[in-house]
Amino acid sequence: MSDRPIAVIILGMHRSGTSLLAQTVRSLGVYLGDDHQMVPPREDNPEGFWEHAEIVAVHDELLARLSSSWDATKPLPEQWWLTGAGMASRARLTDIIARDFSKHPLWGFKDPRTCLLLPLWQSVFDELNIEPRYILSLRNPLNVAASLYKRDQFQNDKSYAMWNLYVLSSLYYTSHERRIVIDYDRLLEQPAETGRKISDFLDIPYGAMERARVGGLPKPSLRHASFSMQDVWEDQLVPAIVRQTFQLGMMGERDSNALCKEELHESVQNSYDQLLQLNRLLSHEKSxxxxxxxxxxxxxxxxxxxxxxxxxxxxxxxxxxxxxxxxxxxxxxxxxxxxxxxxxxxxxxxxxxxxxxxxxxxxxxxxxxxxxxxxxxxxxxxxxxxxxxxxxxxxxxxxxxxxxxxxxxxxxxxxxxxxxxxxxxxxxxRPAEAALSYALHDASLRIERLLTANAEKEKALGLAAGQIEQQIDTLELLCEDSRKREAKLTALSLELQEQRAEASRLNAEIERREQRAKEDQILLIRQKDLEIENYRRDVAAYAGSLSWKVTLPLRMAREIGRRAKRGLKKKAKSLLQRYAIQRNRNSRYAGLTGRLPHKQYALVFSHTNYLESMGGTEKYIYEQASYLSQNNVGTIQIFPGQSYSLLHTKEDTFYGVVVNDQFRGFYSVREIMEWLSRIHKYLAEIYTHHLLNWQIRDYTALLQNVEKSGVLPQTFFMHDFFALCSSYHMMYQPKIRQSIVEAKERRSCIADVASAAGTGAAICQNCTHGIVLAEWREALKPVLHQSDRIVVPSDFVKVTVAAVYPDITNKIRVRGHLIFDRQTIIYKPRPENRKIRLAFLGYKMENKGWLLWERLYKDEALGRLYEFHHIGSQEKYADQVTVHSYSFLREGKMGAPDLLISQDIDLVLLWSIVPESYSYTLQESIAAGVPVLTSPLSGNIAATIDAHPELGMILNGEDELKAFLFDSEHVRNYVSGDRARYVLEYNHLPTGRREARS
Structure with missing residues (x-):
C-alpha cells in the first residue's frame, strides 16, 4: 500500500455500470462517504447511484458555467480549469476532501461527469499529495445508446457522440497514470473474478468473505440490453471513431500492461485530436x-x-x-x-x-x-x-x-x-425592476471578480502556510527520531551489559561442569580398574577350582554347537539364493538369455516394478515405456528385490529385471552386469528415475560396467527430494523424542534448506535425517555430476535442488509428466436439489490427508450437505462414502478424469500434509475441470493453485476448510460457471545428447 492516501476514481459513461462498480469497490473496503451524503436512488437507478451528492452538485454547476452539461458531445474549452469558474470549483472540491475524506487512507468517489473534468481533479490531487488510481467502466456503446433512448429519448447519433467523448476523455487524461479497465459485461457475469482483479490493483486483501460479498452484488435486472462486441463491428451506423475508441478500451481491459505502452497512448492521442476536428458528432442540441x-x-x-x-x-x-x-x-x-x-x-x-x-x-x-x-x-x-x-x-x-x-x-x-x-x-x-436588475447584474460581476482575486490570494497564503507546516512537521519528526535513537541506544547498552553478565555466568557454569565431568571420569576409571582387578582374581580362583575344570568340556560343546548353527543358517541361505536363481533360469520366460526383439533399448533404474505399483513415478515410467515402444525402442528396468539402504555395503543383493513389460526374475548384481555387457550394443540411453531401496555401491557398479563398453547419454529424474535427503518428502524430524510429542515439530524443512543456499542448514543439525546427511549427499553428488540432464517436474523442486547443488543448476530441466491438450469449455450449472459432491482422489495415505478425509465424511452436519466419493479406492470402507475403482493400466491417463466427469464431482480434496514435488491427482482434477481444495503444506499443488487461482482454493487449516464447506450457498455459486477441460497426454522427453566429459 502507498504511503500517501489513495483516491479511487471510478470513470465511465452514463449508463455504463459505474454504480455497480462503485458498489463493488465499496464492498472491498473503499470509503465513498456516509449514506446520508449519497444521491438517493431513483426509478431509473433503483440500486442507488453511490455518488457523493455535493461533488455531483459542484460538477453540474461547473459544467453549467462553462455552457455545457452532463449530455455534452464536445470537449470543454481549452484551459477551462484556469477560468474563474474552474478555480472556484477547485476550492470547493478541496474543502470537500478535507472535510469528508482526509481521515481515510483509501477513499473514492464516482460520477460519470468526472471523465470531462479530470484536469481539475488532477490538480487537486497534486496539491493534496494524494495518489489517484483510476478504474474505467467500459460498456458496449450500442447497449449505452439503447439505455439512453429508453430513459431520455436520445437519438443514437447523440448517444454515440456522448459515449465517445466520455470514454476517450478518460483514456486521454489518465495516460501515464495507474489505471485499469473493467468490462461491464464481465463484471455482471464474473463478479468474483473481477473483484480479484480490482483488489490486486488496489493492493487490498481478497479473501472468502470479500469474494462472497462481491459475487452477490449483480442482479439479473441490471442487464437491459444485450448487443455483442461483434454487433459493434458489423453495425454500419456506428461511427468509425466510436469503434476505434471501443477497441482501444477493450485492449486495455484484456491486457493491463497494454495501458502502459506508448502504442496505446499514441492511438488515444490521435483519436482525441481527431475528435477535436469532427463537427458532425458535436452538432447536437443541448438538452x-x-x-x-x-x-x-x-x-x-x-x-x-x-x-x-x-x-x-x-x-x-x-x-x-x-x-x-x-x-x-x-x-x-x-x-x-x-x-x-x-x-x-x-x-x-x-x-x-x-x-x-x-x-x-x-x-x-x-x-x-x-x-x-x-x-x-x-x-x-x-x-x-x-x-x-x-x-x-x-x-x-x-x-x-x-x-x-x-x-x-x-x-x-x-x-x-x-x-x-x-x-x-x-x-x-416593471420598469423599475428592470433598471434594478441591470444594476444588480453589474454589481454581481464586480463581486465575482473580487471573489476570484480573493480566492487566488487565499490559495497563495494556504500554499505558503502548508509549506511552513510541512517544515515544522519535518523538524518535529527529526527531533522525535533523534529521541527514539537515543532511547534505543540506551536500551541496547543495558541489554549488552546484561548479555555480558549472562555470558560470564554461563562461562563460570561451563567451567564448573567441565571440572565436575573430569572428576566423574577419573572416579569412573578408578571404579572400572577395581572391577577388572576383581574379575582377574575371580578368574584365577575359578581356574584353580575343581568345578571350573569339570565344566570346561560342557562350555566347549556349547560353543561348538553355536558355531555349527551359524554355519547351517549360512548354508541354508546360500542354498535358497541358488534355488531362486535356478528357478529364474528355468521359468517360463527366457530369463536374461532370451531374444531381444527391438534394435534399441532404454535402460531404466527405479525403485519398484512399474507393472505392479501405480504411484506417480511408476505411472510416468509406464507412459515412457509405452511411448518408446511406439517408436520401436524397448525398455529394460532394474529395481531392488528388497529394501536396501543407500549407504550400506551388503553382499549378495538381488535386483529384479523387467524387459518389454515382462518380469524376467531376480538376479545378483554380477549376473546383471554380465548380461548388460552382452547386450550393450542394444542400449541407447540411460534413465535413472529413483534410487530408493538401492545400495549406491550396486548402482554405480552397474553404471560403470555399462560405461566400459561405451558411453551412453544419462538422464537423472528427481520425482521427489530423495537426492537431497533420506527424508524424500523433506520433513524435519527432531532427534529428541520428547520434542516430537510436545511440540509436534515434524514439518517441511524446504524453506530452511533453500535459504541456506548450498551450505548446511541449521535445522539439519537437530534432525534425525541430518545424522547421515553429509555422507548421503557425497554419495549422490558423483551420480548427479555424471548425468547429462537432471529432470525435475516443477519449478518448486528446481529451486530447492539448485540451492543444495548450485554447481548442477545448468543441467536442470523443468518438465512436467503430463501436458494438457484439446481444451474444451463447458458450463457447470449450479448444483440444485441435490447435495454437493466432494471427492478424495488417490491412495489411502496419511501423507495425502487421509485422517482429515475421515473426519470430514464422519461429520454428520457435513453429511447433510455433501455426498462423499473416493476415486481410486478398491474397497468399500464406509457407508457415507461412494467408492469408484479404476485401473491406470486398463483405462490410461484419462481413467480418473473420466470418472470425475461421469460422477459430476463438484470439488476434489487434495490435502497433502507433505510438500508434493508433482501431483498426478492435481493434473487429473484440472483435466476434469473440477476445482481443488488444498493446504499451504502441499508443495507444488499449492504453488500451482497460487499461480492459477481459477483452479481451486488454498485454505489455511482444517477450521478454514470447514468454514468454507459449511457455507454451502457460497460453495454452490463457486463450483458453477464456465470450466475448462482437457485431454491428458504424456509429456515425452526428447532423446538426450551426451555432453563431453573428461
Whole structure:
C-alpha cells in the first residue's frame, strides 16, 4: 500500500455500470462517504447511484458555467480549469476532501461527469499529495445508446457522440497514470473474478468473505440490453471513431500492461485530436431538465418524491405527460434549470378520478427567482417569465383532494433567446425592476471578480502556510527520531551489559561442569580398574577350582554347537539364493538369455516394478515405456528385490529385471552386469528415475560396467527430494523424542534448506535425517555430476535442488509428466436439489490427508450437505462414502478424469500434509475441470493453485476448510460457471545428447 492516501476514481459513461462498480469497490473496503451524503436512488437507478451528492452538485454547476452539461458531445474549452469558474470549483472540491475524506487512507468517489473534468481533479490531487488510481467502466456503446433512448429519448447519433467523448476523455487524461479497465459485461457475469482483479490493483486483501460479498452484488435486472462486441463491428451506423475508441478500451481491459505502452497512448492521442476536428458528432442540441417535486403526506420535499422531464430550448411548444403513482399532497413545486431563460407554461393540469383541473388558473402560485410577466395579446391562464437564479421555482399550493395516483399534463416552451418583444413586455410591466436588475447584474460581476482575486490570494497564503507546516512537521519528526535513537541506544547498552553478565555466568557454569565431568571420569576409571582387578582374581580362583575344570568340556560343546548353527543358517541361505536363481533360469520366460526383439533399448533404474505399483513415478515410467515402444525402442528396468539402504555395503543383493513389460526374475548384481555387457550394443540411453531401496555401491557398479563398453547419454529424474535427503518428502524430524510429542515439530524443512543456499542448514543439525546427511549427499553428488540432464517436474523442486547443488543448476530441466491438450469449455450449472459432491482422489495415505478425509465424511452436519466419493479406492470402507475403482493400466491417463466427469464431482480434496514435488491427482482434477481444495503444506499443488487461482482454493487449516464447506450457498455459486477441460497426454522427453566429459 502507498504511503500517501489513495483516491479511487471510478470513470465511465452514463449508463455504463459505474454504480455497480462503485458498489463493488465499496464492498472491498473503499470509503465513498456516509449514506446520508449519497444521491438517493431513483426509478431509473433503483440500486442507488453511490455518488457523493455535493461533488455531483459542484460538477453540474461547473459544467453549467462553462455552457455545457452532463449530455455534452464536445470537449470543454481549452484551459477551462484556469477560468474563474474552474478555480472556484477547485476550492470547493478541496474543502470537500478535507472535510469528508482526509481521515481515510483509501477513499473514492464516482460520477460519470468526472471523465470531462479530470484536469481539475488532477490538480487537486497534486496539491493534496494524494495518489489517484483510476478504474474505467467500459460498456458496449450500442447497449449505452439503447439505455439512453429508453430513459431520455436520445437519438443514437447523440448517444454515440456522448459515449465517445466520455470514454476517450478518460483514456486521454489518465495516460501515464495507474489505471485499469473493467468490462461491464464481465463484471455482471464474473463478479468474483473481477473483484480479484480490482483488489490486486488496489493492493487490498481478497479473501472468502470479500469474494462472497462481491459475487452477490449483480442482479439479473441490471442487464437491459444485450448487443455483442461483434454487433459493434458489423453495425454500419456506428461511427468509425466510436469503434476505434471501443477497441482501444477493450485492449486495455484484456491486457493491463497494454495501458502502459506508448502504442496505446499514441492511438488515444490521435483519436482525441481527431475528435477535436469532427463537427458532425458535436452538432447536437443541448438538452435540459425541469424537475418536479410534490410534498406528499408529510408535506416535505425530498428527492424520492420527485421526477423530471427533458425539454428542448428551441422555443417550440411541447406537451409532456407525467404519471405519478403516489399521493401528491397539497403543494407542487417546479424547478427550472439554472441558466437564465424565457419560459412559457401554456398549460398545467392535474388529472385524477376522471376529471382534469387547471392548476394555473384556479390555484395560488408563488415564484422564487422567477420574473413573471404578461406579454401583449397573450392568452389568459398561462404563465410566462424569466428564470433569474440557480433555484428558479414555480410553487402551486392548496392542490385539490385526489387519490393515490394522478397525472400531470404540461404544455411548455422555453428558449435562451430573449427577444425584443419579451424585453419590452418586461419593461412595460416593471420598469423599475428592470433598471434594478441591470444594476444588480453589474454589481454581481464586480463581486465575482473580487471573489476570484480573493480566492487566488487565499490559495497563495494556504500554499505558503502548508509549506511552513510541512517544515515544522519535518523538524518535529527529526527531533522525535533523534529521541527514539537515543532511547534505543540506551536500551541496547543495558541489554549488552546484561548479555555480558549472562555470558560470564554461563562461562563460570561451563567451567564448573567441565571440572565436575573430569572428576566423574577419573572416579569412573578408578571404579572400572577395581572391577577388572576383581574379575582377574575371580578368574584365577575359578581356574584353580575343581568345578571350573569339570565344566570346561560342557562350555566347549556349547560353543561348538553355536558355531555349527551359524554355519547351517549360512548354508541354508546360500542354498535358497541358488534355488531362486535356478528357478529364474528355468521359468517360463527366457530369463536374461532370451531374444531381444527391438534394435534399441532404454535402460531404466527405479525403485519398484512399474507393472505392479501405480504411484506417480511408476505411472510416468509406464507412459515412457509405452511411448518408446511406439517408436520401436524397448525398455529394460532394474529395481531392488528388497529394501536396501543407500549407504550400506551388503553382499549378495538381488535386483529384479523387467524387459518389454515382462518380469524376467531376480538376479545378483554380477549376473546383471554380465548380461548388460552382452547386450550393450542394444542400449541407447540411460534413465535413472529413483534410487530408493538401492545400495549406491550396486548402482554405480552397474553404471560403470555399462560405461566400459561405451558411453551412453544419462538422464537423472528427481520425482521427489530423495537426492537431497533420506527424508524424500523433506520433513524435519527432531532427534529428541520428547520434542516430537510436545511440540509436534515434524514439518517441511524446504524453506530452511533453500535459504541456506548450498551450505548446511541449521535445522539439519537437530534432525534425525541430518545424522547421515553429509555422507548421503557425497554419495549422490558423483551420480548427479555424471548425468547429462537432471529432470525435475516443477519449478518448486528446481529451486530447492539448485540451492543444495548450485554447481548442477545448468543441467536442470523443468518438465512436467503430463501436458494438457484439446481444451474444451463447458458450463457447470449450479448444483440444485441435490447435495454437493466432494471427492478424495488417490491412495489411502496419511501423507495425502487421509485422517482429515475421515473426519470430514464422519461429520454428520457435513453429511447433510455433501455426498462423499473416493476415486481410486478398491474397497468399500464406509457407508457415507461412494467408492469408484479404476485401473491406470486398463483405462490410461484419462481413467480418473473420466470418472470425475461421469460422477459430476463438484470439488476434489487434495490435502497433502507433505510438500508434493508433482501431483498426478492435481493434473487429473484440472483435466476434469473440477476445482481443488488444498493446504499451504502441499508443495507444488499449492504453488500451482497460487499461480492459477481459477483452479481451486488454498485454505489455511482444517477450521478454514470447514468454514468454507459449511457455507454451502457460497460453495454452490463457486463450483458453477464456465470450466475448462482437457485431454491428458504424456509429456515425452526428447532423446538426450551426451555432453563431453573428461
Amino acid at each position: 435540459h431538465r425541469i424537475r418536479m417535486y410534490w410534498a406528499g403526506a408529510d408535506e416535505r420535499f425530498t428527492e424520492d418524491k420527485s421526477t423530471y422531464i427533458t425539454v428542448s430550448t428551441n422555443g417550440q411548444k411541447n406537451l409532456h405527460t407525467v404519471e405519478i403513482r403516489e399521493h401528491l399532497g397539497s403543494v407542487l413545486r417546479i424547478d427550472f434549470f439554472a441558466e437564465p431563460a424565457y419560459f412559457k407554461l401554456s398549460k398545467l393540469s392535474l388529472v385524477y378520478d376522471g376529471q382534469e383541473v387547471n392548476l394555473l388558473r384556479d390555484y395560488a402560485k408563488d415564484y422564487v427567482q422567477f420574473l413573471p410577466f404578461t406579454r401583449p395579446g397573450e392568452e389568459a391562464g398561462c404563465v410566462s417569465g424569466i428564470s433569474t437564479g440557480s433555484s428558479s421555482q414555480l410553487v402551486i399550493r392548496d392542490l385539490p383532494p385526489h387519490g393515490m395516483a394522478a397525472t400531470l399534463r404540461l404544455e411548455l416552451s422555453c428558449s435562451f433567446g430573449i427577444g425584443e418583444d419579451v424585453v419590452q413586455a418586461l419593461q412595460l410591466e
